[in-house]
Amino acid sequence: MVQQSNVDVIIIGAGPAGLMAATWMAHCGIKARIIDKRNTKIFCGQADGLQCRSLEIFDSFGFADRVWKESNHMIEICMWNPDADGIIRRSDRIPDTIVGLCRFQQVVLHQGRIETIFLDNIKKYSRDTIKIERGVLPESLVIDESKVDDDEAYPVTVTLRMLTEEESAPPQVMSASKVPDGLFRSNLQGDFDEEARMIAASRARCGESEVVHAKYVIGCDGARSWTRRALGLELIGDATDFVWGVMDIIPITDFPDIRMRCAIHSADNGSLMIIPRENKIVRFYTQLKEVRPDASGRADRSKITPEFIFKAAQKILAPYKVDYAYCDWWTAYQIGQRVGNQFDVHNRVFLAGDAVHTHSPKAGLGMNVSVQDTFNLGWKVALVAKGICKRAILGTYQSERRRVAKDLIEFDHKFSRLFSGRPAKDMMDAEGINMDEFKDTFVKGNLFASGLSVDYGTSILVVKPGDAALQGDGTEKSARLALTAKKISEDEFAKKQALATGLPVGKRFNSFKVLLQADGRPWHLQERLKADGRFRVVLFAGNIRAPEQKARVDKFCAKLDAPDSFIRRITPKDKPIDSVVEVLTIHSAKRTETEVLRDFPEVLHPFDEHVGWDYDKIFVDDVSYHEGFGDAYKNYGVDKERGCVVAVRPDQYVSWLGELEDFEDLQDYFEGCLKMPAVSSAAKVTEKVSGLVE
Ligand code: FAD
Incomplete structure (x- = not known):
């Protein structure tokens, strides 16, 4: 046999x-x-x-x-x-x-x-x-x-x-x-x-x-x-x-x-x-x-x-x-x-x-x-x-x-x-x-x-304008794939790309040094984009100490934390909230004037009953004691006050860029590539109760 x-x-x-x-x-x-x-x-x-x-x-x-x-x-x-x-x-x-x-x-x-x-x-x-x-x-x-x-x-x-x-x-x-x-x-x-x-x-x-x-x-x-x-x-x-x-x-x-x-x-x-x-x-x-x-x-x-x-x-x-x-x-x-x-x-x-x-x-x-x-x-x-x-x-x-x-x-x-x-x-x-x-x-x-000039074209995984067939390998297969890509016009894309000029959509996420807010240790940001199969959302939270900006961050996070958000729906019930999509935050306020628990919504530093809040997800673009200043916002071409949101594939390629107000668009991106369970009626009820649906 x-x-x-x-x-x-x-x-x-x-x-x-x-x-x-x-x-x-x-x-x-x-x-x-x-x-x-x-x-x-x-x-x-x-x-x-x-x-x-x-x-x-x-x-x-x-x-x-x-x-x-x-x-x-x-x-x-x-x-x-x-x-x-x-x-x-x-x-x-x-x-x-x-x-x-x-x-x-x-x-x-x-x-x-x-x-x-x-x-x-x-x-x-x-x-x-x-x-x-x-x-x-x-x-x-x-x-x-x-x-x-x-x-x-x-x-x-x-x-x-x-x-x-x-x-x-x-x-x-x-x-x-x-x-x-x-x-x-x-x-x-x-x-x-x-x-x-x-x-x-x-x-x-x-x-x-x-x-x-x-x-x-x-x-x-x-x-x-x-x-x-x-x-x-x-x-x-x-x-x-x-x-x-x-x-x-x-x-x-x-x-x-x-x-x-x-x-x-x-x-x-x-x-x-x-x-x-x-x-x-x-x-x-x-x-x-x-x-x-x-x-x-x-x-x-x-x-x-x-x-x-x-x-x-x-x-x-x-x-x-x-x-x-x-x-x-x-x-x-x-x-x-x-x-x-x-x-x-x-x-x-x-x-x-x-x-x-x-x-x-x-x-x-x-x-x-x-x-x-x-x-x-x-x-x-x-x-x-x-x-x-x-x-x-x-x-x-x-x-x-x-x-x-x-x-x-x-x-x-x-x-x-x-x-x-x-x-x-x-x-x-x-x-x-x-x-x-x-x-x-x-x-x-x-x-x-x-190997750093690789620039992936439009597809279900990369949101940028143009004909995927032309940007891909020029075959009929690429053309078919184009039909599944999320559409964005040249003008609209130019506005989005201007939010982070140093993070071209389709290229690998470049690396600059930032400090972990909780302990002040410098990290190359790329070191935190581990190849563990997780997608990432990098939230450039901007000046979190400015009330107007804090309100924008709070609103974005409320949507992220809602029961019908991609992150909630794609995460298996028995798994931590960051097991499929991890959210990393980089803010630009002064490190010494900022507190993780006071200034950031919990979805950015989720709580676990065995290990408490996660202090490893919030970073600051500030001067370190021993390794100088990474100047990450400047190098990524991101506005220090208003920030932006970036979706990153598990292989570190930038796949989507938007404003903090573009949550629905981000949700669409993930709906396109993740095998998302349908929204349950219970989730819809909660939405109405919490008043998140505008
Ligand atoms: P390979 O490294 O070729 O690995 C293929 C593997 O598949 C091998 O382990 C082989 O045993 C196995 N295999 C083959 N057929 C079967 C089968 N039917 N069933 C099961 N297993 C199979 N690159 C450079 O950059 N610089 C160099 O100087 C250089 N010199 C080279 C010299 C030689 C002799 C060779 C062969 C390659 C050289 N290369 C060089 C190329 C480089 O080694 C390859 O580009 C690289 O190894 C590609 O990796 P790979 O995994 O695709 O293929």
Whole structure:
């Protein structure tokens, strides 16, 4: 008898994208499984760059501090170009992360270490119930279309097959130096039948299999995704002729900027990107000009060895000398820029990470964009599975993330061409690359590379004007989604956005320091927007000590506290009032003249019979003793007297903005995306008695 089981969510692939999805499931208390065909996590190599947005995300789950401490911090980028005699010279220095952009800056730490930190977090928050099931391969995936619209159904059936130790440990191509390499996973490897071979071997020895019925499946199984192929979906795009080698070494060199991130263009020998890493390691991305793809478009990987890659690097760095005694890892890849034609099927099976976008790794975006995909998707799937959000929100995954993937491919296309091209010898050298254009693209690309420029378009989750189809990923699906979006005219929106110019709707909630009213301790506001699956309403209460403003705040809070308000209706009867939507308040009166209990309605600091009033929800924009003044109202562009109200999604993106008088509009927003129980007649009676209905 084949074993059968039900699960809310099954995640296929435990790379960065899969682990991020599992982290959400752990933090939201979802019954989930995560499988991987490999028998172990990776220990070295692959991706290493983490942008500021990824660190903000890690912080929202509570593990950015570990990454921040262990990683190497990227402070400056040096550009090296050939001079008139063809000798490489340092031509520019720019800050690695745009100054003032974020409380974190870009860091590097190898993917294996990051995966370990994820695993610890998943173990802690799932109470050890979500464990990676290694050496497990999906064998078939079937969607029962008659059940896809039924919230309670398990319409996806996945058959799993268990592998032996040997089957799940793919052989590496060991060079004479016996250094672990990534060639067996590199895109120079053309074999797409690896899974088929593993399944056949398991069947031949009567290996166990299991049938799992799932509500949702998230395919995070990398660039050669089995899930993508099982769904009949494709990656669209091309491979380029550029082949690059990667080596993680401890270099012995007289090159002066070896501990800086460097972009080096040699006159005739190709380009090199230097990434200084933790533990004295330095990553060399080296262009292999002598390896060209054949007529089939695929490069011959047989002659690529660490020695071959390193010789190419030495030529580029000449006249500086470089050697090494220790190599940690190496690989080679052919640049290809591809994006998935579709990111989901029936909003039941989703694809994320490398499974839906591949590009060159030099801009350090692979792991970042991949974890950000599932950071976008995970809470949506979790809240729909829990019955808190409507299933319609799942459509925003493709409209939001496919657009980011397309932007990424466009950026990478431009960046790779400029980085892989030969520098122009002079103005007349039309085939050469203009180094000013390269620098310009690099500097502009820095904002994109930070992950902070992501701006989600109109949808059921983001209230702003315009055609969702145009703002989304341009597909018919986005157009359908537009019909569910709450309508707002350009003029009306401009007025709303003017209430908080530093909090653009569709972008992540920027962070400035505020003080907790109750104890005066400074906090970065974003630290209080934890990734725990809760929506938030941030009430900029303005000058709460001014009677007129206090009256506005009281009125807003009375509506918030009324029995038919979204917050009351969506909160399960047996749960605290802040368990689905949390309200955080920031006021601008003087801290020392303000009291939590006296000046703020109770809904802003709810009472619990076991622990009393909640003193952790009210903040003040005032000067701290030891950490200066965050000047949050000014930085968020909010009027200090009148304030405003902001709705924030569980992934920290600003989704709605309004005046304190716009409560009904805010209520509409939540009615649109939350699965709200109908107003009971008892609640309606209370409304009339309390005189809240105008
Ligand atoms: P992956 O990290 O590829 O994870 C996919 C997971 O799915 C793997 O654990 C795999 O074992 C599992 N899997 C695959 N198929 C199945 C299946 N059928 N069933 C079950 N499990 C399956 N990025 C950079 O930024 N810089 C770099 O230098 C860099 N170098 C790289 C070198 C190599 C060799 C590779 C492969 C990638 C490199 N990348 C680099 C890219 C970076 O590693 C990825 O962008 C990032 O890991 C994407 O995460 P992911 O979770 O989407 O996919």
